[in-house]
Amino acid sequence: xxxxxxxxxxxxxxxxxxxxxxxxxxxxxxxxxxxxxxxxxxxxxxxxxxxxxxxxxxxxxxxxxxxxxxxxxxxxxxxxxxxxxxxxxxxxxxxxxxxxxxxxxxxxxxxxxxxxxxxxxxxxxxxxxxxxxxxxxxxxxxx
Amino acid sequence: xxxxxxxxxxxxxxxxxxxxxxxxxxxxxxxxxxxxxxxxxxxxxxxxxxxxxxxxxxxxxxxxxxxxxxxxxxxxxxxxxxxxxxxxxxxxxxxxxxxxxxxxxxxxxxxxxxxxxxxxxxxxxxxxxxxxxxxxxxxxxxxxxxxxxxxxxxxxxxxxxxxxxxxxxxxxxxxxxxxxxxxxxxxxxxxxxxxxxxxxxxxxxxxxxxxxxxxxxxxxxxxxxxxxxxxxxxxxxxxxxxxxxxxxxxxxxxxxxxxxxxxxxxxxxxxxxxxxxxxxxxxxxxxxxxxxxxxxxxxxxxxxxxxxxxxxxxxxxxxxxxxxxxxxxxxxxxxxxxxxxxxxxxxxxxxxxxxxxxxxxxxxxxxxxxxxxxxxxxxxxxxxxxxxxxxxxxxxxxxxxxxxxxxxxxxxxxxxxxxxxxxxxxxxxxxxxxxxxxxxxxxxxxxxxxxxxxxxxxxxxxxxxxxxxxxxxxxxxxxxxxxxxxxxxxxxxxxxxxxxxxxxxxxxxxxx
Numbered sequence: 001x002x003x004x005x006x007x008x009x010x011x012x013x014x015x016x017x018x019x020x021x022x023x024x025x026x027x028x029x030x031x032x033x034x035x036x037x038x039x040x041x042x043x044x045x046x047x048x049x050x051x052x053x054x055x056x057x058x059x060x061x062x063x064x065x066x067x068x069x070x071x072x073x074x075x076x077x078x079x080x081x082x083x084x085x086x087x088x089x090x091x092x093x094x095x096x097x098x099x100x101x102x103x104x105x106x107x108x109x110x111x112x113x114x115x116x117x118x119x120x121x122x123x124x125x126x127x128x129x130x131x132x133x134x135x136x137x138x139x140x141x142x143x
Numbered sequence: 144x145x146x147x148x149x150x151x152x153x154x155x156x157x158x159x160x161x162x163x164x165x166x167x168x169x170x171x172x173x174x175x176x177x178x179x180x181x182x183x184x185x186x187x188x189x190x191x192x193x194x195x196x197x198x199x200x201x202x203x204x205x206x207x208x209x210x211x212x213x214x215x216x217x218x219x220x221x222x223x224x225x226x227x228x229x230x231x232x233x234x235x236x237x238x239x240x241x242x243x244x245x246x247x248x249x250x251x252x253x254x255x256x257x258x259x260x261x262x263x264x265x266x267x268x269x270x271x272x273x274x275x276x277x278x279x280x281x282x283x284x285x286x287x288x289x290x291x292x293x294x295x296x297x298x299x300x301x302x303x304x305x306x307x308x309x310x311x312x313x314x315x316x317x318x319x320x321x322x323x324x325x326x327x328x329x330x331x332x333x334x335x336x337x338x339x340x341x342x343x344x345x346x347x348x349x350x351x352x353x354x355x356x357x358x359x360x361x362x363x364x365x366x367x368x369x370x371x372x373x374x375x376x377x378x379x380x381x382x383x384x385x386x387x388x389x390x391x392x393x394x395x396x397x398x399x400x401x402x403x404x405x406x407x408x409x410x411x412x413x414x415x416x417x418x419x420x421x422x423x424x425x426x427x428x429x430x431x432x433x434x435x436x437x438x439x440x441x442x443x444x445x446x447x448x449x450x451x452x453x454x455x456x457x458x459x460x461x462x463x464x465x466x467x468x469x470x471x472x473x474x475x476x477x478x479x480x481x482x483x484x485x486x487x488x489x490x491x492x493x494x495x496x497x498x499x500x501x502x503x504x505x506x507x508x509x510x511x512x513x514x515x516x517x518x519x520x521x522x523x524x525x526x527x528x529x530x531x532x533x534x535x536x537x538x539x540x541x542x543x544x545x546x547x548x549x550x551x552x553x554x555x556x557x558x559x560x561x562x563x564x565x566x567x568x569x570x571x572x573x574x575x576x577x578x579x580x581x582x583x584x585x586x587x588x589x590x591x592x593x594x595x596x597x598x599x600x601x602x603x604x605x606x607x608x609x610x611x612x613x614x615x616x617x618x619x620x621x622x623x624x625x626x627x628x629x630x631x632x633x634x635x636x637x638x639x640x641x642x643x644x645x646x647x648x649x650x651x652x653x654x655x
Binding site for chain 2: 010037
């Protein structure tokens with residue numbers, strides 16, 4: 001069933017891509033092929049392979065239980081928050097929280113969670129910023 | 144003689160303090176990444192690229208660092224295969240078959256050092272193969288026009304689909320997806336924006352480094368979260384190594400095996416679409432057919448340890464040949480290495496050898512040096528790396544995730560790129576669940592633009608005649624190989640592939 005849904009999704013993607021390709025504005029100075037032809041070929045391959053996947057599906061993959069799915073979704077949300085907060089809170093603070101969250105969710109105890117969070121964040125800051133001079137996000141506190 | 148002079152120049156470049164230091168660092172990190180299940184050559188290299196890039200390393204030093212990681216991972220993978228029966232990365236899966244039984248018999252030290260020697264022999268011979276074969280391939284590639292290049296790219300995608308996945312339709316889908324992603328941004332020939340939907344960030348196109356790190360590194364973190372695999376595979380087991388040096392008779396017994404499988408692995412590596420996993424797989428299968436008279440393979444036969452290790456290291460060297468000489472990588476990790484070159488504005492292919500001989504020969508010399516370093520690290524110092532196996536992934540994975548973010552943020556300093564990377568991470572996770580190979584996606588985003596440009600150049604030169612694509616014998620030959628490479632696995636490949644992927648890393652490390 002997963003493969004059938006995936007295949008249909010592939011075909012919908014192909015159709016969307018096809019119309020977006022048709023909507024490309026041609027410049028008056030164009031080569032013989034133009035900017036549309038290659039995307040149209042790709043849309044065809046995308047649609048064809050999507051159709052084959054939908055018609056001849058593989059055995060069902062092993063999907064995690066709803067709880068594990070929520071786990072991944074929560075991690076995505078945390079990482080998005082991390083990306084957004086990085087310029088606001090500064091590298092060290094944001095990274096400490098994100099790393100600690102991941103360690104916690106992978107099963108670290110409270111002490112280890114704090115240690116991984118602080119260790120990762122400060123370790124990266126010292127190695128990459130102080131030693132190697134990579135510029136990281138600066139927060140209000142300057143780090 | 145010209146070859147030796149070139150090699151001499153290469154050594155002059157590689158023997159600077161910086162380059163030796165980078166090779167040493169690369170070998171060390173590579174062995175660790177190879178040894179840890181979940182981190183393999185392709186995602187290991189992927190995490191390090193943005194860093195090499197933001198640190199302002201030049202082309203030669205970056206390549207030395209990253210190919211040392213690649214070679215190192217090929218060595219490191221065997222450690223957990225032998226000690227834990229869990230392949231450290233996919234190319235090392237065949238080493239489990241005889242390596243772990245040897246360890247159970249109390250011969251872990253012998254198995255480790257023997258496989259270290261086999262890795263050395265494989266990599267050493269393959270580096271010579273690279274030196275001898277790449278310039279010949281360059282001579283052929285100089286005959287290529289745009290139409291032939293277009294055919295060559297098609298060949299790369301079609302043969303990659305034949306080997307990397309059990310489902311051709313999914314590989315084709317992945318390739319088309321990658322090529323489609325590459326078309327996002329301003330069209331290089333006419334200057335019109337395509338698929339940007341008014342988003343200014345997309346005018347430059349998607350940065351393929353962002354795609355690579357997201358697909359390879361971040362998706363791994365999600366897989367670990369999903370399975371809540373937080374512990375260490377080595378936890379609760381005693382890793383005893385025992386006597387480290389194998390008896391001379393064992394080395395003598397396995398020498399013919401090493402030499403044969405090095406050649407075989409190298410050839411497997413050079414072939415488009417095949418990487419180190421296939422190299423170790425066919426090496427083991429061939430040796431089993433050839434010398435296993437008493438049925439000892441699978442029960443801890445030293446030849447069964449030497450064969451896949453010589454094979455996968457030789458294949459790693461072989462896979463560099465098409466990447467450097469043609470600019471078309473045949474495996475996951477070489478695709479990632481191609482990204483390094485492209486990010487540094489160096490176009491691999493025949494012109495690389497004439498315009499940047501320092502890069503090519505410096506890299507080759509560095510590979511020789513790295514190989515000796517790896518031998519030293521992997522035999523006398525192997526105990527150090529077995530301790531790395533004790534690190535639980537609940538500590539490792541947050542570090543992997545954060546280093547990925549640092550690398551990408553270091554390149555652009557933009558939150559938008561980080562969000563795109565998270566998007567690719569989620570996409571990678573879903574696609575891996577559905578058994579869609581990721582390598583064709585990466586290859587598509589890397590080669591998409593030059594594939595399209597070659598197509599348009601070829602047709603434009605011939606005044607809009609599309610038949611020009613199959614006009615020369617060379618391009619007809621390339622198309623023929625491409626079609627055979629795509630169709631043949633449909634007929635005979637299913638059985639072989641099913642066997643090859645049977646022992647796949649349970650965390651689903653990326654095929655290489």
